[in-house]
Amino acid sequence: MRNDFPLHDDEGTSFGFGAGSALRLGDVSYNMLLEAIRGFELLHVPESCSKRFTWYASIPSKRKYFDWSHRRDVLFLCHDEIAESLLDDNPSSFCVVLTDEEQVPDWATLKSRRNRVVIVKQNKRFYSYDSKLQSLFVNDLIWENEMDRVVYNRGRLDRLISLSEDMLGNFVCITDTGYNLIAYSRGIEPPEEGYRYLVDNNCYSEHEVKEIEEQVLANVGEKSRLVFCGPNERHRHPALHYPVFIDNAYLFHVVLVCENGSIESLRDLFLKFMRRVISICNDFWKTTVNLESPWHRVLAGLIDEEPMTEDYIDAQLAKTAIPASEQFRLLRFQFSSRKPFQERSHVIEAAKNLNNGFVYPFMHEGDLLVLLYSASISEAALSGRGVYSDVDEHIYKPFGIAAGASQVFFDVRDIELAHRQASIAYAMRAPLRNEFEALYGFADIPCYAFEHILKYYILTEGYDSDLVEFSFDHSILKRLAEEDKAAGTEIAKLVWVYLNNGRNATDTAKLVHVHRNTVLYHISRLEKRFDISFESPLLRSRMILDYHRLLLEDHL
Known part of the structure; x- marks a missing residue:
């Protein structure tokens, strides 16, 4: 961006951010504008308007204004003395007009103009209003750029939520097809019991699942689209739901709980957010090649040692x-x-x-x-x-x-x-x-x-003793030693002698005081039981290592 602040000519006219630049200054909707100025004393607002503004310019001078006819979708802030001419000269523009009068000017009631202006009773200095509108555009531009950065870098959904908390100002949560929690607004408290349950248990309750399926999924027709759910007996706040379908497959469910702000403005902000969510979801879908099932997150969570309740793990693995x-x-x-x-x-x-x-x-x-x-x-x-x-x-x-x-x-x-x-x-x-x-x-x-x-891992520096312990505890020889202890047999000792005598059954039989055929029987039985072959030098070297461990522990 060439400039972060308005430029002014000698007459005091503000040319907006980076005048003459071909870049867009964000994408601010009419509903976002109304939300930003709701603290002003409004004399007139259009009954309906679908305008979106890509540029902003303030004109503090009552005597002169700059010709902005070359730029479309501009939002002007100006005084009522120049608003009429400004609107006529810039047919695609929209004005926030400051007036000292107590009523709407006559020119603003004409059909060609009344849906293109918001009339504000001026109670403060011009620059107070200018600062408010500048912040609206700048904050939106920064937010959208940051979200695009996350998408470009193939970032995570929780990062997208985190940098959107200030703009959305309300609790957001994302779940998968099994209603398991994937990401949520960690800086905003869940406003209702159902969402607190989701955060505490990593999944929706049965009541929430039923409500989503009946009120949202039953009406979307397997298409990604926004669904508004008004307040009811269980929810005192309205919510915006957005089920995400990719290749006709239901993949994610995103909810914005509308506790603060107007629904119309939140809807426009939420749709901006969802465009980035869907981009990440599409990339996720391609990367995983449609493999992800809801409970796969449990396996990944166990690997990453994420905090999960036993009930949650059991419920997901039960599938x-x-x-x-x-x-x-x-x-x-x-x-x-x-x-x-x-x-x-x-x-x-x-x-x-x-x-x-x-x-x-x-x-x-x-x-x-x-x-x-x-x-x-x-x-x-x-x-x-x-x-x-x-x-x-x-x-x-x-x-x-x-x-x-x-x-x-x-x-x-x-x-x-x-x-x-x-x-x-x-x-x-x-x-x-x-x-x-x-x-x-x-x-x-x-x-x-x-x-x-x-054996190679143990020879390295800094090996993990817990992992080594786990490995020895799951060895064939450890199992045989435990069975010998329980049954009073000496099969593990027989195998040890067998390996240390060049797998000679006759010599082994003499040393352990059994018949040669008994040695061969036990060796054959172990090979069949574990699908191993004592011909394998790799097997023998690992078993020797296991025996040394058992001898060290005095378990043989």
């Missing part, structure tokens, strides 16, 4: 197969920023075929996360070998994208630790590739499993 699942693995696929959108969508579609379709893929911070789940209590259900070959077939060979994989875990609330495991496994893939190269003569790895990365 899935997760509560009935016995075990999980988490895969993390990292997308290159250069990878075309269409190719990413193909990867996501292919990910739905992993684990025979028993998966929940969802986006998190630009990565594709795939939660594998199984209702089976069989330890082989999500075996490392099975996941390795599955990723190789469906993702790695077709697209060349490798995964980081967590160990098996048994409580979905541990998904944050699993996400860290999968992320670390992918980040530390170099030493595992070197090991593959040394062992097998190639380093073409579709899935980097944390169980094989753990």
Whole structure:
């Protein structure tokens, strides 16, 4: 902007902001104008007006005015002595006219002019009115520029709400299709019980859901549009609802609770805000390739350790197969920023075929996360070998994208630790590739499993002891040691001797005082139970590490 303040000629005429510039000075509606000047003593306002103003100019001189016929949609502030000529010379303009009289001037009652003027009884100095209108345009311009910056930078909805609180001046909340809270006005207190419930519980109550479905969604026809809901027995304030549909899919629901200000002005401001919300929603929809389900936010929230009530988590996960699942693995696929959108969508579609379709893929911070789940209590259900070959077939060979994989875990609330495991496994893939190269003569790895990365992770500086503890607690050997303790058996000890004697069943049998066939039986049984092979040097090295941990804890 060339100037933030009016320019004046020698006669005292104000030329507005940056006179002669081709830029727009925001987009101020007639309703916004009325809201800004409602404290003035108004003698006349048009019965109806749909004007929008892109420029503002004040003319304090009663003797002369500047010719603004070259610019359309100008809002003038002037005295009544020059208003008549000003309106005639600028057919698309609109005037806020100051008068010393107690009644509306005769010229303002003519049909060609009465809908283009607001007449104000002047009780203050001219510049008091000028300052008020300047602020209206400047604040709107700054607000719209800031919102556009958020959209351009692919910002978050909560940031858009935060910078809009002063302009909207009322509580705003955004929920998803499951009526789960996504973002809200943190600087403005929820004005009513229903919205307090939403903030406290991260979702609407059953009464609110029913009201939205009956009064809003039933009437919008699967189209994004504004719906006005007046006050009723449950809500003392009217509200503006805006359900967002993208590709005919209901994605978000935005509400502005109209506690302060005129409905007409709030409507115009809210529509400005919603244009930016829809832009972010469209980008979100494309980025997630239509993957997002309402409860996916719970998984992302658990990963990010967001505050959520247990009731909320349980209610959202009840919509899935997760509560009935016995075990999980988490895969993390990292997308290159250069990878075309269409190719990413193909990867996501292919990910739905992993684990025979028993998966929940969802986006998190630009990565594709795939939660594998199984209702089976069989330890082989999500075996490392099975996941390795599955990723190789469906993702790695077709697209060349490798995964980081967590160990098996048994409580979905541990998904944050699993996400860290999968992320670390992918980040530390170099030493595992070197090991593959040394062992097998190639380093073409579709899935980097944390169980094989753990030994390298422990050798790094600053490793997380809680994550290491979690990893050992979910190992095969820890499970065998606990079963031995409960049943009075020594299977874990047998495997330890077997590994340390070159997998020689005869020598193992002599040392543990059992028949050779007993050793082979237990080894075969464990391989089948966990879908493992003691032929694998990777498995053996991890088991040796687990044994050292057990010996350190005196659990063997």
